[in-house]
Amino acid sequence: MTGFGAGESVVTVEKLSVVFGRFRALSDVTFSLPKGTVVGLVGPNGAGKTTLMRVLATLLVPASGSAAVGGCDVVKMAGQVRGEIGYLPDFGGIYQDMRAREYLSFFAAAYGLRPVEIGEYIERVLALVGLTDRIDDFVENLSLGMRLKLAFARTLAGDPSLLILDEPLAGLDHVARGDMLDLLSDMRSRGKTIIISSHLLSDLEKVCDRILFLDGGALVREPVREGETVLYELETADPPENLLEILETVNGVLSVETQAGAGRLHRLELSSGDEISPVLRALLDRGLDVVMWRPVKEGLEERFRRALKEDES
């Protein structure tokens, strides 16, 4: 096993491109992840999330560029990389005809655990995912959430430094989703680096330190993180003609967006720490009546949309 110090990159991806025939699934993707980071992969269907995960899981060979896990190239040193990762595909992939214990035992043996270690591993991971009392149940008798937990427990067989989880929250009810998020938080506290994809952005927000937005196989400019800027919604009595001109003179205003409709509602993005009062003063000085203003909390979905828009522009 490769050891990682704090701050060292567990994952390094450089100008990674993947091509299927004439379709470019990934295009010049570059990023790196330090140890212990939980990263959410977000993007519309076909954005390249699963492709990126499959490259990191040694299941796809890139057309160009490179990807490394723990300093090991995913193509040239695939065997070593497999010992470093736990991969949960988006379709689970569980043997229905095995008992939970047998399933974990099978993968523990596949990861090279000795017979004496296998029992200890099974007890530990089943306790972790809360399935100790279902140890002798056949997989086909477990609920979807339980199967997913079991599959997750399987990914821990090699004590991986990197967990790659493709849509682990899909199809789960809110209770099972909550359990899964708790598990991810637990993994983060144990120093695991996690890459997780999901369309449930509100859930990702709860566990991720960083979000990577993919669109059309490319990384969209990484948007500002929550807390780095402040958003305000502001309504003027009349639609202003020169709002941009006025606010350009005010320090700390990063962007201004006039909402669709009568043109009286505006969204302002200010640097964190800057207050709204200089904005209001500037508007009043130019004879504009401000009817209402309020801070707005921007969700991940909105940030994603904004990042896409900014990327396009």
Add this chain to the structure above:
Amino acid sequence: MIGAGLWRNPILSREIDHRMRDNRTYFIPVVYISLLGLVTLGIYLTMGTLAAGGPSNFIQGWEIGQFIFKAVTFTQMGLILMLVPSVSAGAITSERDKGTLVPLLVTPMKRSRITIGKLLAPVLYVLLLLSTSLPFAALSFGFGGTDLKMLAVAYGCMVSTTLYVASLGLLVSTVMKRTVPAVLLAYGLVAALDIGSVIAEVIVHVAFKDLDAIFFLYLNPFAPLVFAGEEYLANEVSAHWWITPVIQMILGAFFLFIAHLRIRNMRS
């Protein structure tokens, strides 16, 4: 040590566990033994009836034994050729169908263990079936219809054919994407070996009347049983029984090598 290593092969252990949980695993030996029993009984009763026809129809015990032996070995060879492709051709495709191939491929387990496990699982099952047929062979032996050498030759040829067809099936399983087409292709190839080899031989003889070669027949899994029988009866020996298993071993090793390369380079 090799045996212990094999037994610790998780793929092989899982395949055996999986097979032992399947009701067909118990049903097939019952059908297998019943069929062999019916064949044996049929021959015994037929020859008994013929012998009762009069002094001119006198049949010696060793002749009954020999008929039983031939019928049992030919029936078994046919059953092997029907059973092994269906099991081995689904070795990899069934994992793909169930979505369990990817979790397997991302483990650091050596790919050679996957190859060996997937090859040996059907082979061990057929060995189990072959062992259940030993009482019928013993019956033939008791009648004086065969000897230990002939028994070893017949069972050796059946094991060789099993390994050969299992390698072929495994290769097909690494090439095809889905189980049903893979099994159909494997059956097609086995049928080509059985029937195609005979047809090819006939064509060669018709086309080149002077040519006395029987190369194509050596590819037929039933051929060594016929040739070994000729040797046993000390009739004119037209060919050597051992050539077929040698060809099978060479081709089987080649198929296995290609299958392993495909499994080794398998991504998703």
